Amino acid sequence: MARKITFSKAINEAMDIAMERDNKVILIGEDVAGGATVDHLQDEEAWGGVFGVTKGLGNKFGRKRVIDMPIAEAGYMGASVAAAVTGLRPISELMFNDFIGSAMDEIMNQGAKIRYMFGGKAEVPLTIRTSHGAGAGAAAQHSQSLYGMLTAIPGLKVVVPSNPYDAKGLLLTAIEDNDMVAFFEDKTLYSMKGEVPEGYYTIPLGKAEIKRAGDDLTIVAIGKMVQVAESAANQLAKQNVEVEIIDPRSLSPLDEDTILQSVEKTGRLLIIDEANPRCNVATDISAMVVDKGFDFLDAPIKMVTAPHAPTPFATNLEQLYIPRAETVVRTVKDMIGELTLSR
């Protein structure tokens, strides 16, 4: 398994394979192809998405299955929901997760609730792909991490991959899933390279991965924050502190067992979430652990998150906004210290 490709390419491959395997799978979004009806671009795409993630799919599957949409998120997201209910299996792209405000009703009140409201007599096999995260200098309206907002909504599943291998396998699972899945791609990960097998494979939702084993403290890290955790872990290892890193991969459903088992072993938990601090996934996991794993805990559960502020534009501030390894290292030391004292 030596082939290395980018996060972006891994996602592209997943869609390519899914579209080959099932002709009900279609792609919907703004400029997912690009250049529709332009004379010299009949069966070619101009863009393949603003990040180039869908590049080549328009060429390969044609504009009837790779559909550029007007800038009308409510319109095409609602259409995606109904298309899913009536026989298709759409992958619908919300270019930036920040634009969810324009399509929230379609996601929250229509898509996520239809099955329940209809007494189980509907399925919504829709995958929403979207990009999130700060670090691209894109400022307050293009840098949020809003997976927590969707995790809160019953009827939705939420996936946040941290690396190319997972991105491909999880996306294939999401597309094949018969429920509505929101798939979050950190835009600053698109160029990240990693080993990715060719061809078809899937990774189940609701199954966390232990990225690194350790006995001293558990870190749960979401998406790109896995990298922050790994960098912190490397620094800590030099000081003989061995942390265990868990990547939940899907936030809804959440693999509570893997997290609880780890905390049972380590007694300490830190969660890294790039979202703003209130009512986010970090608080969600913390609350779950203190509820179900209280007796395991030897120290407070700490959370390293963005501050309760919008994303600033200035690069120096933006770098402070995103959780950093140094904050994680400092926090872990405090937690270990506390434990040492209390031992």
Add this chain to the structure above:
Amino acid sequence: MARKITFSKAINEAMDIAMERDNKVILIGEDVAGGATVDHLQDEEAWGGVFGVTKGLGNKFGRKRVIDMPIAEAGYMGASVAAAVTGLRPISELMFNDFIGSAMDEIMNQGAKIRYMFGGKAEVPLTIRTSHGAGAGAAAQHSQSLYGMLTAIPGLKVVVPSNPYDAKGLLLTAIEDNDMVAFFEDKTLYSMKGEVPEGYYTIPLGKAEIKRAGDDLTIVAIGKMVQVAESAANQLAKQNVEVEIIDPRSLSPLDEDTILQSVEKTGRLLIIDEANPRCNVATDISAMVVDKGFDFLDAPIKMVTAPHAPTPFATNLEQLYIPRAETVVRTVKDMIGELTLSR
């Protein structure tokens, strides 16, 4: 202070007083008056809001200050944001909080971020009044409790009153506040009666109230859940368990100190939140306490919430959906039991 009026009337009085004191205060919403341009209703309102909460204000202040809007939540909520930035102090009504999907961008990306994005050079003195909560047989799209979704957003303040007295004082504060405040009214509380002084008074945001003192366990209850807590407390008192009940009143800012001081005293915390369980205010408060008050805790923090499901229509199911005193009593007993065992 013997006068008793309804929750609905208390809110109406707050708006009446605020509009009298400051002619920059205006009311915006769907049918907040009703019957606009109808011949026989020149200066009269037909409705005063779908729940009658704004009744009389159209008559008194005229249609130039009580403005009926087309069914266009994004349009008039964005207009409310800009009106606030450019010199007015609007109270903008979102009839049901469930409709937030139609106006989320205006709330989250425009209103809540303008001040920060503009480097502090804008103020958004806007109050959004909205109704929430199950129990009215209104089903999945008219029964949600979405204050957690807004608590997550930096730049917003969030208030959830539990009784007529608080509703009036908190709403007056919200209207006078120079930030954007989302004010949540449980629709099943509108007919609740309580003592409310006439005239002007305010209650600060970020100040919780201890509704009942007790040494055995702390219950934080949001909005109508205070009633559930009180009912549970009465049953528990008969069994010599004394719980302390805290009504946070505002969720953002949150009065962390009052909660932490109580948990320091009682060692045990239960949170009642009618919202769905993931990433809600209950998890937020739990995570805050386990972070900042870990050493106070003698037992797991428990949360009593709605299930991870949309609100069902059938009355019997809806009653099971809403947190009940009996669940609280049972959970408290478990928590006390656990403690007793560990003593």
Add this chain to the structure above:
Amino acid sequence: MDKKMASWMFTKMNDIRNFENQVQKIFATGEIPGFVHLYAGEEAVAVGVCAHLENLDYITSTHRGHGHCIAKGCDLNGMMAEIFGKETGLCNGKGGSMHIADLEVGMLGANGIVGGGFPLAVGAGLSADILENGGVAVCFFGDGANNHGTFHEGINIAAALNLPVVFVAENNGFGEATPFEYATSAKTIADRAIAYDIPGVRVDGNDVTKVYEVAEEAIERARNGEGPTLIEAITYRTSGHFEGDNQAYKSESDKEKWPVEVDCIEQFKAYALENKLLSKTELEELEKASLKAVEEAVEFAHHSKVPNEEALTENVYVSYK
């Protein structure tokens, strides 16, 4: 229009009227939870349009959805049980009046969100277009909904992509307590068709034969790949916005005129007689049968059980964990 169609339309209109009358009566007793928005008086619109639809065609509906459901073929028993919150309801009692749905007959759900239907209809049209099954989608919406952003986004997408979707405005004069003319800056809803370069037609929504004709043309256009049409049916909400509404915003003359002088069922009855489509006896028999069917539906609902407790958390997902 042949006899069979006339009898179908007369029955459906009566079914709706009888159904709504029963709901109104029972709601007043407190037996129906929540709130209900009645379609009585507007029957000609749903019936005239759905007369041209098959099971593989989809409709989207509104908070005032009972009429659309019946016209599209939803089972009366299952509908009534749903409104009662019973296990035998079309949605197992979990949806209620505002969410009645039956995908098997192409009914994509009543909708509690004003404007919620536009994008859904576009999606159903997209499916038909891609699956090439010859289906069309019809979006019913109110005059109030015509000012929501989803109206614009939905129709523009359907027109830009030339999808088989027909948009049917039910202009009943009010959105809640707000007159159409106050909230809508356009002179007519049909005028707005020009913003999408599609045909826009106004039709007397009380005359089911006119609605039938206009809808036929629009649905044929859609089926033939000629794209969307915007139909504005002029009708009147004879009841309050919801049951319990005092309707202070209506003039006395309107209140008197509409249910009496402009009743769509009476109109069609006269038409059917005059054109010898249905005899007096036939009409009476159909009326009786309809009344009976609705009464049976009430019985059915009454005697059905409420959902089991487990239903509370069932069917949120197809699978979870």
Add this chain to the structure above:
Amino acid sequence: MDKKMASWMFTKMNDIRNFENQVQKIFATGEIPGFVHLYAGEEAVAVGVCAHLENLDYITSTHRGHGHCIAKGCDLNGMMAEIFGKETGLCNGKGGSMHIADLEVGMLGANGIVGGGFPLAVGAGLSADILENGGVAVCFFGDGANNHGTFHEGINIAAALNLPVVFVAENNGFGEATPFEYATSAKTIADRAIAYDIPGVRVDGNDVTKVYEVAEEAIERARNGEGPTLIEAITYRTSGHFEGDNQAYKSESDKEKWPVEVDCIEQFKAYALENKLLSKTELEELEKASLKAVEEAVEFAHHSKVPNEEALTENVYVSYK
């Protein structure tokens, strides 16, 4: 148009062009964070419209907002510093290119959300109406934005309530990589005015004198309480959607024609000379002054400090806790 106005317009158009050229150059070096959308080539629209506005009038803008800012009177130094992410920026470096704002000159912010400006403009118009201060609000938006729901909701509310708002479409042929004609089902954006029963006007957006005239009438109407107008200015996005865009969707002939043959600044220069509004020397001096002002802005931005760390959490609220 008098000499003073001609000189103001010529300066502003040059300021915008020079500003964007500098931003383009510096962006290529990597010194500017994030992404930038340039307004070069479309100067005549912002300038022709803002010529009629005072400080108490508000404008809303888009992701392509530099031109609107300059035309409305934002300080070049503060703007450039903002785009560099410096403390001296108009928003203290916290907004960046997509959020430049200056309420003191009535600039309600560039906007990262397509369609975000419509409701905001309505709100500014509502304030002017209620405060009776004679102000108007202008909403600049792109052809892509004209398919968003907020277009419909915003214009309908403004028209229904007869608010002093002018809507100015900048139809530059594309929304990102998607042609106007593909995404928009209407024949023209101006056609959509009929959906709101307001005037809709198409104008050559490259001819600043024509834009000036059309805008004058619309803004006067608004100021006189006669309600909104929808203006569609036909222009062209000579650059890519953002810097770095390869523009594969443009034809070679278009790419060649537009910046060269249809340059709005060159056109106005010829007009000003021909109509003896400005002499050759005057034009040259204004050009030089503009170039200098923009170069100074770059210097200013270069030498400004980045924000203090505390700024990260400041100004989220006026007060909190």
